Amino acid sequence: MTHFPSIDAASVEQFLQAQRFRHPATHKNYANLLCNFNSFLMNRGAITSPDVSIVQQWLKEHSLKWQAHILYHRTLLIERYVQWLHDQGLIASNPFAELHREYGPRTTPIVRALVSDDIYAALQKQRRLPRFRSFLGLLMDEHVTHMRVLGYRYRTEEQRLLRFDRFLQYHPELAGLTLAELVEHWSQEEPSPYHLFEARRTGRIVSKAMHRIDPRVPVLPIGDGVARAARQQQRAPYLYTxxxxxxxxxxxxxxxxxxxxxxxxxxxxxxxxxxxxxxxxxxxxxxxxxxxxxxxxxxxxxxxxxxxxxxxxxxxxxxxxxxxxxxxxxxxxxxxxxxxxxxxxxxxxxxxxxxxxxxxxxxxxxxxxxxxxxxxxxPRIHDLRHTMVGHRMRDWYKSGINPQSKLPYLATYLGHKDIRSTLVYLNITPELLQEASERFRKNGATALQVREGAL
Structure with a gap:
């Protein structure tokens, strides 16, 4: 039987000294938290051999007392402490390392799953799967490589394809279906306009990859109204006053x-x-x-x-x-x-x-x-960018400047690839509409006076 050195307040102090916190209060607060964690392990006879079930019990108990963001933050400290104990040879195993091997590198989603009502289902959603290992995985992987050779970053598209690949790995029984049928099965997993749009858009990417290899393969359409329905589901930009x-x-x-x-x-x-x-x-x-x-x-x-x-x-x-x-x-x-x-x-x-x-x-x-x-x-933080565009248009109107002549400069300032991307940021507000109407009234009145004089 392996014997481990005792874990006590001195171990906590040694760990905290290695963290080099800038404020004494932080050191004190964290010391109390870690000593309470040690007591929790000791009361359950797991001081030298904590496992995943012990971590789950600790999370469940404290999720009833702390708000979610506090629980996530303090769990990160507990994880670092447990890792340190394992590195020092004070505990037999690191349950957090086991969780990461199974469910990915991020701690917060794992914590969220462990305190959920259906732990098994929540953890299954976090389970790590190999990249592009479905029956269409090789095709999608080669397509991503091809697009990057052409100079595209292709990060967003790669994430879409990985989500589709993950679905296919969970459903190998669908291997005999056509691509269109696979896309429809995936879209039904989460019945929402946005997910339908994402599924159809991903299916179109895969069909283009197939079409490039075999021109006889048709390119799948996204469908009339699908993109519009997805946009309507999204939150409209908020323009701050x-x-x-x-x-x-x-x-x-x-x-x-x-x-x-x-x-x-x-x-x-x-x-x-x-x-x-x-x-x-x-x-x-x-x-x-x-x-x-x-x-x-x-x-x-x-x-x-x-x-x-x-x-x-x-x-x-x-x-x-x-x-x-x-x-x-x-x-x-x-x-x-x-x-x-x-x-x-x-x-x-x-x-x-x-x-x-x-x-x-x-x-x-x-x-x-x-x-x-x-x-x-x-409102969101990104809405400040929308507001900047709206207020700039308003101020141009008030200054008597033709905003249309300034849009190319605004597009360049915002880092857009062309003016069409900037037009997405133009939201008609009552104030902007009033300024535009006033400008039209002044110009229209001048033109009307000239015409009346000619008559």
Whole structure:
């Protein structure tokens, strides 16, 4: 029988010392959590041999006391602690490693499955399957490789094909059906207009790959009205008012962050760039210090959605906000190398991710009472980009400028591949309609007066 050293408060302290937290309060709070976890294991006789069932019991018990986001965050700490115990030889096995081998690298979906009502079904949805191993997998894999050789990134299409491949792996009994029948079976798994559109669009991609090999294979149509029904199901863009923009910015500056006093300025600057420069969340996350040119008052946007690199001039007010943020950033001890992420979290000692930006800025919207406290409803951060376009059109009308002549410049500024992509952002609002009607009235009145004079 193998004997393991005892796990006690000293083990917890040793683990926390290796984490190098910046704030003493964090160390204390985490110490209490980990000591309680040790007590939980000890009470169940699993202090040196925790398994998946023990982890599941701990999650179930604490899911009744904590909100979901708190449970996910603290589980990540428990996972790191368990990994450390295993590396130190203090426990026989790491149950989190077993879960990741079975259900993928992400912890949060696994936790969500373990605390769900139907654990088995939820875990099956997370089960890892080999890439492109269905009876159509080789064809789809070769098609992705072919498209990338042609110069396409093909990331979104690859994810669609992988979802289709996953469905086919779960249903090998469908191997004898035609592609059209396979697509219809997949679309029925989740009866919604959007999933039907995704299934038909994926089927069209696969049929094109087959058609390229054998021209006799027909290319599947998506179908009349399918795309329109999917678009109608999606949330319409929300255009913020000027008062709401001011409220959002003020809420960001007042964001409660006693342990990180620089964070409100960070959030404020992110929102300013999202609204005033129309940046996407991914573009904000990918900015580095070297992209900011204070002398030229520009920022460089790289690795964009349409392979377009662009340099954007910024308004004086935006540059003032950016300069103030850079001063706070340096005072916080963030790295100053040109390749360092522009938006840096000294607390976590790394840059912000796209998901992290979306999460914290969405919290700003909730605190500003613009977005409901719960649920994926209401205005989104990406709607600031739509609002930027709408407000720019409105201001051009008010200034007497013909917006149609400016649309190519706006498309370039936004990083769109052509003007058609920009037109998607044009939403008719009562205010914009009023300005357009007023402009038409003035021009029409002039033309009418000339005509009456000629008569």
């Amino acid at each position: 000027d008062d709401e923009i001011q409220r959002i910015l003020q809420t960001a500056l007042l964001y409660p962050s006693p342990k990180a006093p620089w964070r409100p300025v960070t959030l404020f600057t992110m929102l300013v760039l999202a609204y005033c420069a129309g940046l996407r969340g991914g573009e904000i996350a990918r900015l580095v210090l070297g992209d900011v040119d204070l002398r030229e008052q520009t920022i460089e946007i790289r690795e964009t959605k349409f392979f377009k690199k662009r340099r954007l001039p910024l308004a004086p007010g935006v540059m003032a906000a950016l300069k103030h943020y850079l001063v706070m950033r340096e005072q916080a001890g963030s790295p100053t190398k040109p390749e360092s992420p522009l938006f840096w979290s000294p607390q976590r000692n790394c840059g912000y991710t796209v998901g992290g930006i979306r999460l914290v800025l969405t919290d700003v919207l909730r605190r500003a009472n613009i977005k409901p406290a719960r649920g994926s409803v209401g």
